Amino acid sequence: MFYRFLAYTRFLFRSTNQHGVHSPFVYQYVTKGLYRNSRFKGSKTAKVALKSLEYFEVGNIDLEESKHGLDAQVKSHFPAIKRNRMPYDFIYHPRPELKSVRNLLDTPGKIHNDTLLLLDQPYRNPQSTKEWESIKEIPGVTVTIDMFHCSAVFFRKEQVKEHFRIRI
Numbered sequence: 001m002f003y004r005f006l007a008y009t010r011f012l013f014r015s016t017n018q019h020g021v022h023s024p025f026v027y028q029y030v031t032k033g034l035y036r037n038s039r040f041k042g043s044k045t046a047k048v049a050l051k052s053l054e055y056f057e058v059g060n061i062d063l064e065e066s067k068h069g070l071d072a073q074v075k076s077h078f079p080a081i082k083r084n085r086m087p088y089d090f091i092y093h094p095r096p097e098l099k100s101v102r103n104l105l106d107t108p109g110k111i112h113n114d115t116l117l118l119l120d121q122p123y124r125n126p127q128s129t130k131e132w133e134s135i136k137e138i139p140g141v142t143v144t145i146d147m148f149h150c151s152a153v154f155f156r157k158e159q160v161k162e163h164f165r166i167r168i
Contacts, residue, residue, distance in 0.1 A: 007123040011148045015165035025156070026145060026164055029055065034147075034168055040077070043068050044149040044168060045120050049092060052116055052152070053078055058089040065094060068120075087112045094120045096132040096151065105140040105155070117153040122146065136163055 018035065021027045033055030040050040046068040053061070053074065060082050063071050070092060074081060086109050093100060096119040104111050111117075122132035132151060136144045143154040146165045 003126060004123055007129065008148060011123070011146070011165060012167070015146070015148075015167045017167055021164060021166070023143070023159070023162060023164070025159060026143065026162075029145075030166055034166070040073070042073065044147070045118075046070055046073060048147060048150050048152075048168065049090075049118055050074070050077060052118065053081065053090060056089065056114070056116060058116075060085045060088050061090045061092070062088045063092045067094070086110050088115055091115065091117045092120070093117065095124065096122045096128050096135055098131050098134045098138075101135050101138060101141070101153070105138065111155055113155060113157055115155055117155075119151045119153065121149070122151045123148060 018027060018030045021030060033051050034048060036051065038047065038051055038054070040047050049070055050073060058081060061074065062084060063074065088111055091104070091111070101117065104117065119132065119135070121128060123129050135141060135153065140155055141153055142156050142159045142161050144163045145152040146163065147168045149168070
């Protein structure tokens with residue numbers, strides 16, 4: 001518990017809102033996707049996931065087991081979204097794992113240029129923070145957005161490698 005408190009305090013000092021973002025792609029995502037008022041209920045991670053599905057008009061998803069009831073909410077709010085059909089537009093992982101991200105990049109046809117990988121609780125404990133830091137360094141990962149409660153990972157080839165810390 002104390003670890004999360006210290007991690008959150010550090011996050012608050014280092015993070016910014018949309019005004020500190022200099023990437024047009026991330027600025028649009030933050031202002032028109034994440035900061036928009038919505039009808040979605042639930043935890044911050046669930047809201048980020050559902051707002052992202054709506055903003056990116058996702059068609060194919062891969063949801064791992066979620067404590068946020070994400071699967072039920074996706075079924076009710078987005079009935080047209082298909083599950084477990086590659087390539088995935090959106091992937092949710094309940095914890096940051098370097099091995100699973102490397103597997104995504106190494107498996108042909110699993111992801112594409114606009115795939116969003118949402119990782120839950122990157123600051124749960126020191127080990128998950130270490131995994132999150134390692135994920136940011138993977139060569140195929142170009143844009144990462146740290147929101148403390150969850151993190152977004154993008155694989156956009158046309159974008160320079162950048163890391164953002166955004167308060168939501």
